[in-house]
Amino acid sequence: MRQISLFALDGSREFGERIAGHLGIALDDHEERAFEDGEHKARPLASVRGRDVFVVHSLYGDADQNPNDKLCKLLFFIGALRDASAARVTAVVPYLAYARKDRKTQTRDPVTTRYVAALLEAVGVDRILTIDVHNLAAFQNAFRCPADHLEARPLFARHFAGVLGDEPAVVLSPDVGGMKRAEAFRQTLAGALGRDLELGFMEKKRALGRVSGQTLFAQVEGRAVVIVDDLISTGTTMGRAARSCLDQGATRVFAAATHGLFVGDAHEVVAAPSLAKTVVADTVPPFRLDPGLVAQKLVVRSVAPLFADAIKAIHGGGSIVALLGD
Numbered sequence: 001m002r003q004i005s006l007f008a009l010d011g012s013r014e015f016g017e018r019i020a021g022h023l024g025i026a027l028d029d030h031e032e033r034a035f036e037d038g039e040h041k042a043r044p045l046a047s048v049r050g051r052d053v054f055v056v057h058s059l060y061g062d063a064d065q066n067p068n069d070k071l072c073k074l075l076f077f078i079g080a081l082r083d084a085s086a087a088r089v090t091a092v093v094p095y096l097a098y099a100r101k102d103r104k105t106q107t108r109d110p111v112t113t114r115y116v117a118a119l120l121e122a123v124g125v126d127r128i129l130t131i132d133v134h135n136l137a138a139f140q141n142a143f144r145c146p147a148d149h150l151e152a153r154p155l156f157a158r159h160f161a162g163v164l165g166d167e168p169a170v171v172l173s174p175d176v177g178g179m180k181r182a183e184a185f186r187q188t189l190a191g192a193l194g195r196d197l198e199l200g201f202m203e204k205k206r207a208l209g210r211v212s213g214q215t216l217f218a219q220v221e222g223r224a225v226v227i228v229d230d231l232i233s234t235g236t237t238m239g240r241a242a243r244s245c246l247d248q249g250a251t252r253v254f255a256a257a258t259h260g261l262f263v264g265d266a267h268e269v270v271a272a273p274s275l276a277k278t279v280v281a282d283t284v285p286p287f288r289l290d291p292g293l294v295a296q297k298l299v300v301r302s303v304a305p306l307f308a309d310a311i312k313a314i315h316g317g318g319s320i321v322a323l324l325g326d
Contacts, residue, residue, distance in 0.1 A: 002087050004315050005048050008056040009073060011065055015094060015282065016056040018304035023312060032073070040069075042077040049085040052315050054129075056307075059097035060261065060284045067097035071116070075123045082124035090127040090314060091120060092307060094283035095259050102138035117142035129310055131283060131303055132230050132258035148320045150310055152258045152281045152303055153188050159279060159301060160226055160254070161192035167251075168223040169193075173201040174241040178229055185228045185256075202241040216241075221249030231259035232280065235269030242274040252276040260298075262288045270297050 005028045008016020013027075020027050029045040057074045061067045074091065081089050098112035113135070120128060121144060131150040133139040140147055171189060173182035179201055190197045200218020218225075225245045232238055232255065242253040253275055260280035262270070267289050270278050279299040280286070286294050294300075309323055 001316070002050060002052040004311075005044075005046065005051045005053045005086075006056070006311070007044065007053070007077070009042060009070075009077060011062060011070060012056050012058045012094070014285075015058060015304060018282075018302060019056060019092075019308045019311065022305045022308035030077070040073060040076075042073050043080050044077075044084060047084070048081055050087050052088050052090075053081050053086045054090045054092050054311050054315075055081070056092045056094075058094040058283055060095045060259075061097075062287060071097060071119070075119055078120070078125050079123040088126045089124065090129055090311075091125050092311065093128060093130045094281075094303070094307065096130045096133055096139075099133045099135070099139060102135040102142075113138050114142045117144075117147075121145055127314065129307070129314070131281070131306070134230050148310060148314070150303070150306055150320075151184075151324055152301070152306075153185050154324075155281070155301055155303065155306070156228075156256050156279060157185065157188040157192045159299070160189055160256070163254070163277075164193065164224060164226075170198045170200055170218055170220050170223050170225050170250075172199075172218055172220070172225050172227045172241060172245065174227055174229055174237045176201050176203075181230065182228045185226075189226070202244060216244045216248055218245075218248075220245045223250060225250045225253045227253065227255050229255075229257045231261060232257045232266060232269075232278070233261045234264040235262070235266035238278075239269040239272060239274065242269075242272070246274050254279065256280075258303075259283050260286055260300075262286060267293060 006020055007028050007030050010032050016027055031045055032042045034040045059067050059070045078089050098116050101112040127146045129148045132152055171182050171186040173179050183199055186197050186199045203215035227238055227241050238255045245253045255275055255278040258281045271293055277299055281303045282300050286298055310320055313320055
């Protein structure tokens, strides 16, 4: 079997270290340099010749790098690995930028999911590993190389099984487009609780960047509600759904999303009394939120062990599907 190498580019170092810890290996050394004109370079400092290489890089924007910078750095680093004779290169991308623009909704719209896939394949990536993309079918169809997709659903279900106990509960999608995701979560949570749960959704209309619609298609009176989505950006969708649930008599409302971007006024949504707690994964650190608010209202569950298991399976020729079991 080929030897394994694991790199984590700047901005994803902590997540990479958590993966390395679960694998029982150390991150390989690399160099990243920024030049005065804004250009940059990244290169491995350890030999990768003939190795099975995994590169961890989550493509969210932060104070130091925007998603374009991070994507460009990942592309160049993969190219450098190929030039250094790596046998196989897998991009481990906990948060995949541009995955939300997966279809044309207006004339001459870009389909950025497909363009990102083409860029990664052009520099020689052999495989990509990510978690809870916005549209799984679009993601799988965009890549011609193997594209492995993980889910935080079982992890979140175990969390809420402990929180809810015997309390009557409903799983809610904040819009009709997320019903498949919510139904999958409902089934997993019901299995963890050992009882059936109801499913509902919130009406959502979007026009010229404005979100409207107030009808709630769920029986929430006297029940706890878990609102499930793939990500939280500004939090507008989650906030309006939570308020509607409380107006209809819900006892308490939780939000659950894998990726917490928390841009714009999202801090107000997280802090609002309408949400008891917001649960996210660690694919994006909650750096935009006040630490006090994070400690009080946010629960961050780590998916690094799941990625470590996936990397172990890929390296050893095992099954990724086995990791998605409930």
